[in-house]
Amino acid sequence: MAHMTPAIPRLAADPIAEAHRQWVAHGWESAADGMAAITSLMRAHQIFLARVETVLRPFEVSFARYEVLMLLHFSKRGALPMRTIGSRLQVHQTSVTNAVDRLEAASLVKRLPHPTDRRATLVELTRTGRVLAEKATAALNAEVFTDTGLSPRAVKDVVKTLGQLRRSAGDF
């Protein structure tokens, strides 16, 4: 049955700590911590996205599409205009078009004309979509969100510190 080798092998040393040393060695002390923080962010993102996508694979949705489903699931009518989806998820409009195209092809959502604004399109969760959203959430909660590999305290710290970060960046 061959290889259980991960697609990307592990490393002995932390490459970010190494980069930080290099930054300091080159006299860029004042930027070294910021570089390390942002690079850490990139890696952590990559790791967790991969984990989430693995759990979602059986449901045949990506995390991007799952987020759309949950947004609709939480909305009162189970329907939102495209633009609202983009704003809430903070992604480009064309990314929403892309995600909704695929969700619609999988019969998880349906496009409807907006009742008062003929420019706009409402995206409505189908019954199938709602069921899938619930099942996918149960899987993510069980396999990823409940145990991230950090202590409860550290998890709260991440939320808080990244919250500051997002706020200072003008995210909300």
Add this chain to the structure above:
Amino acid sequence: MAHMTPAIPRLAADPIAEAHRQWVAHGWESAADGMAAITSLMRAHQIFLARVETVLRPFEVSFARYEVLMLLHFSKRGALPMRTIGSRLQVHQTSVTNAVDRLEAASLVKRLPHPTDRRATLVELTRTGRVLAEKATAALNAEVFTDTGLSPRAVKDVVKTLGQLRRSAGDF
């Protein structure tokens, strides 16, 4: 000149805090913090990647390609095998092929046969590549890394906590 409207508008409320409330309201308390942490990670990544890419745009390299250049810049000979690049940056081999293809097309690196292993390919930084890496670093340091929008203490916290996170995920 028209619109200075950002491509993605800002929000009044924090959508992650809202999602956290929804999680708790649905009885998923034990997963709520983990969900918020991972979602925060996704957004923070997006924000900082955009910032970095904006600074790098004038140099006509992406962050992915910049990372390859810096890795070579820090290596003793200014040359590394493809596989080593993938391992250090923790990206898939095919992503390295992609990045090196573009860097080579821009004459920033050069592919060379490995002296002892005929399967392997060395990637060598060109003079142009080295100069560009230094200039791009100066720009990133000045415009992004030195001031991330957080206090120096918070920046260190991010590095530390995400470091734990990466470690627990088996990143190194």
Add this chain to the structure above:
DNA sequence: GTCAGATACTAGGACATCCTACTAAATTTC
């Protein structure tokens, strides 16, 4: 009321990431 400007969405394209599959070369096994 008209018309200019803003807003909602889609189309097409550039990149980055991953995956599977394939070739060539090195290493390990027996």
Add this chain to the structure above:
DNA sequence: GAAATTTAGTAGGATGTCCTAGTATCTGAC
């Protein structure tokens, strides 16, 4: 030493993100 396995790299395809451009519709200024 020959065969099986592992490793290095590339090709082609899927998905996601962004950007620019273009159409349709709504809003607000006059």
